[in-house]
Amino acid sequence: MKKLVISVILVNLLAACASQKAPEAAPAPAPTPVVEAAPASAPAPVAAVAVDALNDPTSILAKRSVYYGFDVDTVADADKGMLQAHAKYLSEHSNRKVELVGSADERGSTEYNLALGQRRADGVKKLLELGGASASQLRSVSVGEEKPKAVGHDEAAWSQNRRTDLNYAQ
């Protein structure tokens, strides 16, 4: 039993580290423990073993972005396992909601890129639904090329901007 408590604390520590290291790559949602929140100073209660897998930085659920090739909107096979895991998580946590935000690199027109970003987000939404998530948990939108994560006229920037982010509601 003692061992379990330690591992829970470890997981929380790791989560803190991860969110400090890469706040941009995966905007970590506020931890939402299943049990009532204990004051920070108090030791974690034994019942906290039911940790939310969403807060586990070692979980595949810590991956929240799908990347694409130029003018491509289908999810690469390599990312399907990750989306499958999110779908399973959503099906098991029906109170959870996630916003899917599609974006595109700056090549093309702003309107075409808005449409492309929407198609990317809609594609991810469809996969999540197929995996068991309910449509009511999902909202897909696009920012097109309007909110670039990386700036520059090169593939290094463009590849960062061709993306669908899974943003869990807090």
Next chain:
Amino acid sequence: MLRVLKNVAVLSLLLTALSARAELTIEIVGAGEHQIPVAIVPLGGDEILSAAINAVVVGDLQRSGLFRMVDTVGKTPHEPGEVSFSDWQALGADALAIGSVGHADGKITVKFRLYDVLKKTPLAGEVVSAKESQLRAIGHRISDLIYEKLTGDQGVFSTRIVYVNRNGERFKLIIADSDGYNEQTVLDQNEPIMSPSWSADGKQIAYVSFETGHAAVFVQSVFSNQRKLIADFRGSNSAPAWSPDGKQLAIVLTRDGSSQIYLIRPDGSDIRRITFSGAIDTEPNFSPDGQYLLFTSDRGGSAQIYRLPLAGGLEQRQTFGEGSNYSPRYNPDGKSFVFTHRANGQFYISTQDFQTGQMQILSDGGWEKKPSYAPNGKLILFASESHGRGILASVSSDGRVKQRMYTQSGDAREPVWGPHL
């Protein structure tokens, strides 16, 4: 004495207003094939006003690429009786502009005359009057008169443009004079703004704003700035385009699946879907007669331009060949269209004739996007880039004269030339 002081105060205000815009610079490259030599004599009367108006007129005419300024060699006729045509013939001028400027009761009044130097006949005479704050408008009006009388085409110097300024995460929707001066911010927010579109009467603009958490379409009055959210369905609502009669807009919605084109009234009612491709259909633009829409679609595998007859019938692909094509807009004469052509990693401004199907690239290539015609069809405004900054640029419709306008800080995006008012 008091009166003089008052005038000095007003003038210094005017000068402050002018110098506040000094950050805007304009570069012109190239010249028209046949430039008309014209002599513009600085207006008589108030020297400061005269110099300011003269700068606007000369700037306008030079940017058109159609005129060559003849040195007035210190000659200063202001009244018809003071004009010696033989002098101006000797200087090589085909046309001569003279006049005077007055300033009273908060108004500036210009008496202006234009002559055909070879025929020794008057071409135009007009009294132009406006509020002090509209000094540049007086200059543009005079430029329009000269342009119309000497080229036979309607001038566009008095028209306005709209564009988006992006500075980091801050977005502004800006309306300015056609030369980029006189900027007015009509929307200022920390969410993206896209795709502004003028109504045919110039009284309203439609645009896309992300302030509701996703792309939604708004219509805003240019005069009152009153605005209305007209399409806010799930997914994206975008690409508004006004019909020529102003009674409806074509917009793009994803509420039923992929991006498809719909018609909607300006009050948000009466929505009707008109494309059913299941691909991306976007960037609709009405033909001047309201019978057709040009739009961008990737239904054939890459983004290309298509044309849809609104009365029903086949949607026809217009662009072929290498590369992809975006953002079509009709020439006001309805015979051709301008669009963004992408090939070999570069973006170009191109036109294509409906009858011949011939494509002509007008710009040098780079990050050149979102072209739109001036209402007389002679100039094309587009978004370009210089030293890593988004700027406004224009090219004459024959590709001969190019200009770049460096506006305020940040990136200028999505410019659209407005109609005659």
